Amino acid sequence: MSRTLPGPSDHVVVVGAGLSGLSAALHLLGAGRSVTVVERDPLPGGRAGRLDLAGYRVDTGPTVLTMPDLADEAFAAVGDSLYDRVELIPLHPAYHARFADGSSLDVHTEADAMAVEVRRFAGAAEAAGYRRLRAWLEQLHRVQMRRFIDANFDSPLGLLNGDLARLVALGGFGGLDSRIGSFLRDERLRRVFSFQALYAGVPPARALAAYAVIAYMDTVAGVYFPRGGMHALPRAMADAAADAGAELRFGQRVTRLERSGERITAVVTDQNRIPCDAVVLTPDLPVAYGLLGRRPRRPLRLRHSPSAVVLHAGTDRTWPQLAHHTLFFGAAWRRTFDELTRTGRLMSDPSLLVTRPTATDPGLAPPDRHLHYILAPCPNTDVGPGVRAWADLAPRYRSQLLRELERRGLDGIEAAIEKECLVTPATWQLQGHAAGTPFSAAHTFAQTGPFRPRNLVRGTENAVLAGCGTTPGVGVPTVLLSGKLAAARITGVPRPPSARARTSPPPTKESAV
Structure with a gap:
């Protein structure tokens, strides 16, 4: 106890x-x-706050x-x-992923739907690998939840239980990249099931396989x-x-x-x-x-996760290729994580998340208007630009991100913006978040x-x-x-x-x- x-x-x-x-x-x-x-x-x-921008009802945190x-x-x-007080709308797909080579993939949390999509995207062998990966993620979650996640620890000795042996047997203390790669050969698919490590502040190449439990939450649960x-x-x-x-x-x-x-x-x-x-x-x-x-x-000293620049944009149009969540993966991968966690540079080939909540709930914007959240991971203020630097950097980086999205198919996005709010690591730090990141240690x-x-x-x-x-x-x-x-x-x-x-x-x- x-x-x-x-x-x-x-x-x-x-x-x-x-x-x-x-x-x-x-x-x-x-x-x-x-x-x-x-x-x-x-x-x-x-x-998980709320910002009202002239009728655009903006979630300031998780989406x-x-x-x-x-x-x-x-x-x-x-x-x-919860279910008596809040109407929950399941998202199908959970994500839409777009890659630098022009390919795209819908990420479903329902097993059969995702297997069909993976088969279309990368062939029958990868679809079979996805089913094995899904089974492993479910086992990983069962082992970790009761004794490692939903648990108070008084000392490291609390790790010594039967579930630790099960976690070791599942390969939880191996590398995340290699473990995902044991199920999926297609590099694009591996990204879909490993980018979540960034939420934990650890590049997939350096993360423990146990952190794949975050992918379970996003792609299975x-x-x-x-x-x-x-x-x-x-x-x-x-x-x-x-x-x-x-x-x-x-x-x-x-x-x-x-x-x-x-x-x-x-x-x-x-x-x-x-x-x-x-x-x-x-x-x-x-x-x-x-x-x-x-x-x-x-x-x-505590190490903190990367931060993010977020542009909340109320627009007079949208783009049909956008789902509720759309991941735009750049061609770079390992270099991107090095920039975010080691060199402290802004992403030279960014991977971006565009969230369009009005795809699911049009009432979050005025009639015939749309909400888009553009999230770009960036270094925290411990390793990257400091609070003062962001005063000059913020407007330039905003323009750079919008030009990049134009290049990736969201033509006219800057001209479509009617109301906006730009959040940077300086914003987070002024709100009391250490190292200018909302993602903490x-x-x-x-x-x-x-x-x-x-x-x-x-x-x-x-x-x-x-x-x-x-x-x-x-x-x-x-x-x-x-x-x-x-x-x-x-x-x-x-x-x-x-x-x-x-x-x-x-x-x-x-x-x-």
Whole structure:
């Protein structure tokens, strides 16, 4: 059994109403705790926020939901249901991939549909390899979820269990590139099932095969989009928490924590003082450690994931070759990852993600208008251009990206933009994200599982961390779990999922993409 906080925990203050904080709040409420959630912004969501650009309703963070049962588990803790509050639209295809040689591929999460598409794209042998890869991804997920992802660690000794041997037998500690290559020979297909390592901040050539579990979430488990945008999820979680008795205080910035010895006795905001028995801190790690006045001792400095430039563009037209998600792969691959993680240069041959949420939910834009999010991975401010450099670099890089998309078939895109918002690493850093990246600490081996910054902090008895910088890591499913694991540090062993929690969403009205 993992450690829990000593002493009373009747009233818990959760700092931050992002996905991790709201998940923690719901699990705490379900365990009978009184909960106050304090959020600096006027709306819930954190990274999964909302921006209104003259009628364009822009999600500022994640663009899809995978593994929705993990979100539903938080609702079920208070006898509620994600599926009663949010309409989830399955995306078919989950992605559309376009390659530098002019070829293209629809990425389906349904096995037979994807096998047919792979056969068309690369032949029968690759389709058979895809089925073997899918079976391996499913095994990898089963082995990792219960003991390595949905788990609190008190020391590396927590790794020593039967599932570790199973993970070793599955090749989880080999290289990701070589393991994917053992199933698929076509280099373009290998990219589709390995680019996800970038979410974890590790190039596929240097990533452990265990990180393919991220590809499982994207290419096997199903990809969904909430009606009303991704912000509908934190909004529904906040509503469920309020209905279950939580007090939600928006527009309040936490300025300090009052202490008595090793215990936090109150959370102080710019408006009032809130006494507490325990606190859950969800800001990025440097902010949380600053409030605590404590920093864990680590032999090596934390390495952070690459960042991203995002252009949110409201346009008066769209392009028929765009799905909800379209991946534009450049010809370069290894060089691109070296630029992002080692040399600190902007991509010389960029791979880009263009998201068109209005393909699924036209109501996110004014009539006859469209939303496009153009995401370009870039170095973080530790290895690449710093905050000041982006003041001059941002407009030039925006123009460069739009010219590149014009070259790749989105003719007239710059002229079509009516409203826009450009986000750069400088933006992220000003929002409090270390190294100017919203993707937090990279998932190197030394920063994964029991080696990742723990959700308990030495020298403070009644504080616990949640969010993408701590256990288990980056991504919507894992951030939701981080809130659950933080709550478990306060309440004890997590309750088993409610009978209301489903392993997959109920049938919904599907939207052609």
